[in-house]
Amino acid sequence: MPLPRQTLSLAALLAGLAVLALVSEDLRASLNPAAAPGGRPAAPAAARADTARRRGLSAAQQAGPPAAAAAAAAAAPNAWDSFDLSTYRPPAAVEAGALYVNIYPSLPTSEEVAPDFIGTSHEWGAGLAALGADASTADAFASVFSALGRSPLLRIGGHSQEVLAAPPDERQWAALAALRARARARFVIGLPLAERGAPGIAAEMVAAAQKWLGDSVVGFELGNEPDMWTRRVGGWNDTTGEWQPGFGAYTHLFHETASRLGGCAAAPPAAAAAAATAAAAAAAAMPAAAMGDGIDAAQRARFEAERAETMKAYQSSLLAAMGAAAPPGGRRLSQASPAAAGAGAAPPRLTGSAAPPLEPGTGRRRRGRRKSAAVPRPGAGAGAGAGAGAGAALAAGNATERLWFLGPAWHNIYITPESLALLAQTARGCGYLRALTTHYYCWRCAEAIRAGAGIEALLDEGEASAAAARLRVLADAARQQGLPLVVSEANSLNNGGMRHFSESYGAALWTADFAFDAARAGVAGVSMHWGIGGDPQKGGPAYTGVQINFDKATGRPYPSVHAPFFGYLFFSHAVQGDGVRFVRSEADARAGGGCGASVKVFALTGDGVPSMSQPGRTVRVAVINKDVTRACSVTLTVAGAWGDGYAVWLLPGPEGLMSKGKVTWRSQYYEGTMDGRIAGAGLMQRYAPVPAQMAPPSGGGGAGGTAAGGGAATRYVFERLGPGHAVVLTAAAAQ
Incomplete structure (x- = not known):
């Protein structure tokens, strides 16, 4: 169980060490054994959002907590512990724009990923x-x-x-x-x-x-x-x-x-x-x-x-x-x-x-x-x-x-x-x-x-x-x-x-x-x-x-x-099957954007998706919107001819990214279970393939035409990916 890498001020260092000494207190507080089956408290009543506790990071904080932040952490190392989930509601979503991503299944960028990675x-x-x-x-x-x-x-x-x-x-x-x-x-x-x-x-x-x-x-x-x-x-x-x-x-x-x-x-x-x-x-x-x-x-x-x-x-x-x-x-x-x-x-x-x-x-x-x-x-x-x-x-x-x-x-x-x-x-x-x-x-x-x-x-x-x-x-x-x-x-x-x-x-x-x-x-x-x-x-x-x-x-x-x-x-679903590798993907700068770096796209190919009964060569694309407030539409253009896309969704509960309960995967949940099995009917959403054309990847990367990723392509559109929403789309090669 590691301590932080020490590149901050000594004040911040000692604050981190103090938290480590209190770990047994955190352990006691993290679970109420008398909670309902499934270990989750009931969803709190509606209340106004605590927006002060949800402010974003500055550019300086992204590079590393500055001395001022470190000093604040030392002065009140457990300020975060006063967070009250019962009065929290996520802020209203803001429509941020669109993200366009081109995917080239014939251009692998990694070694194989084990299905039990x-x-x-x-x-x-x-x-x-x-x-x-x-x-x-x-x-x-x-x-x-x-x-x-x-x-x-x-x-x-x-x-x-x-x-x-x-x-x-x-x-x-x-x-x-x-x-x-x-x-x-x-x-x-x-x-x-x-x-x-x-x-x-x-x-x-x-x-x-x-x-x-x-x-x-x-x-x-x-x-x-x-x-x-x-x-x-x-x-x-x-x-x-x-x-x-x-x-x-x-x-x-x-x-x-x-x-x-x-x-x-x-x-x-x-x-x-x-x-x-x-x-x-x-x-x-x-x-x-x-x-x-x-x-x-x-x-x-x-x-x-x-x-x-x-x-x-x-x-x-x-x-x-x-x-x-x-x-x-x-x-x-x-x-x-x-x-x-x-x-x-x-x-x-x-x-x-x-x-x-x-x-x-x-x-x-x-x-x-x-x-x-x-x-x-x-x-x-x-x-x-x-x-x-x-x-x-x-x-x-x-x-x-x-x-x-x-x-x-x-x-x-x-x-x-x-x-x-x-x-x-x-x-x-x-x-x-x-x-x-x-x-x-x-x-x-x-x-x-x-x-x-x-x-x-x-x-x-x-x-x-x-x-x-x-x-x-x-x-x-x-x-x-x-x-x-x-x-x-x-x-x-x-x-x-x-x-x-x-x-x-x-x-x-x-x-x-x-x-x-x-x-x-x-x-x-x-x-x-x-x-x-x-x-x-x-x-x-x-x-x-x-x-x-x-x-x-x-x-x-x-x-x-x-x-x-x-x-x-979510991750295990995307990498199931054999021969799974990451493939090249890049944002289409010509079409604009606005969704920011918090929307992550991971494109892979592999042999079959067993849980979706999709045999043969498949493409699978995971899209994660890590943003707390911004919604985004996402258009995926995949080189080559692909069939129907089937999407499964990971969605938050009523508290958004701070949700502990009512989280769903494929519309399924674990609340009320004691046998380790997910409950509810698993659902998937069909996305019809739309024929399209696309340019080869920037800098080349293969032989001409479709083999390099240019030419005929297939398009799938997620009209709205809300804050904290994540989806995996899988599609088999067209017959």
Whole structure:
């Protein structure tokens, strides 16, 4: 759970740290367990809008909160907490004009995007065990995860993995095994690394994963946010046994632990060994400022002192939320029964990607890879990933039996590409590294909201574009090492999120927008963090997509779907099927505009849209209006001949982008449900294709005529896209 990158004044820095210390209070306030089924309060009565709390960001704020805003945040760091949703109504919409977008399906701009690109992240602890409290609960949560793809990915870990005093108890493994059996789930298992006893606990956790989950484990993430460890980045000196700071010591610790856990079966080739040795030496010589920890040198000493105290406060609240490592009366791991959880017989050794993956829902092994798995062996060398589907990297197979590891799970996206490269090169001799990982939270958005900005700050396009550009830099760096980049932990606002804002419909749009931006930038996958999930007393983090609520009569846990989860559904709908790639699109400047940068258009092609019964080659276009007040008409002109377009809509509740309830996807909803299944009849809207002509893309990009995007085209028109409205249109190639 990251702290902000420190480029602001010290006053703003300390304000952010103070909020982190109060995270347990935010957790208690974020859920009322006595709420109606579905976990949502009743819609408030009509009242006048609180327009003062909805002012927009200036150009200076878009570039980064200025000193004045930082000072205001320090003076009243919780001013945002006085927001009263019961008196809020969104402002009246303003007709802003029109947006014209040309789309060129024959010009791909990305590698393949996996249909299960967006996954979830969960802390170890009692909340994880609650996912499989009984068969009915496991079925309900399996329904939730199944909505994200044919084989959803759950990353288990976070700060909790670094504070484990013992391996997770059997209830947690049983819950994961139940999700494996019911939802065909796959897992990234977080292991501890920072403390002296970590390797022993990690080895026991690997054995437990073998026993319970078999080859549904795609890798082990070794350590969590080393740049936020209590001792900061470093490792234990082999000779003195003392802590040695620096990226070189950390890289050595990571390499030695992974090598011992996974084993280097044979001596690496001389060239690979020499390269690994050189990389380790370079890492050892790297100064702290060069790692990319994002801390301003002038503020470092004060930051370190304040951070240490704040992390202690957070750790105490997290340990309480996690619950006991081994519950009273609980069986020891050696007595556990994976079969009782529906996991079936586990293989004698965890094969990870070494064996063909399980055919979802059958227990049989697939013969041959699915289309999106055509990637080289992770760690195969510089540039090995070129031309492969980045989103399929975690599904790739290999002929050598081994354990796979992921890291460094850096706390923000400001780690330098050189640091990622050094970790990858150090690991190359043994070849155990499966992906490079980092985390992302929009801390600038949080600072702006604390300074008095409204939901507009969360959806600021300047920040979104900057994050996408940085992710592209890191993804390119990982690709040069033959590895994918995975954002293994992310969410809208850091430190558990903010009440009202992180749990709003606006957060759903943020989630979808971020996932599209990350996938287009070359990221292989994103896991949205749900923290502890929820418990009867303290609730759950505000940003949790699906919170764990507890039935008042029986105490049974059940999934309470919150507004942000609708963003997951929106994105997953657009990328379903095989061979999905982004394609070129550009605004038609000749036709005018007026809608602004807040209207985002993502164009993709792929093979079939299963949920819409559309076979063959399809185009799918996602349009998101992130603006709070401006409505826009959108005209899409798609090169080539396409059939009927079918649109499905994501729409806010009565409070607009601040809505917590009455959000709908395809006219469906989750209010009143306890089984994890969306309610209501799913609707789609037909858009007749209109023949049109279009010019080739600017700068060329292909052979002449239709192949390049010019000539005959098909047009679809959304006459009005209201504030906060989002739509996915899919169309199959004309016969």
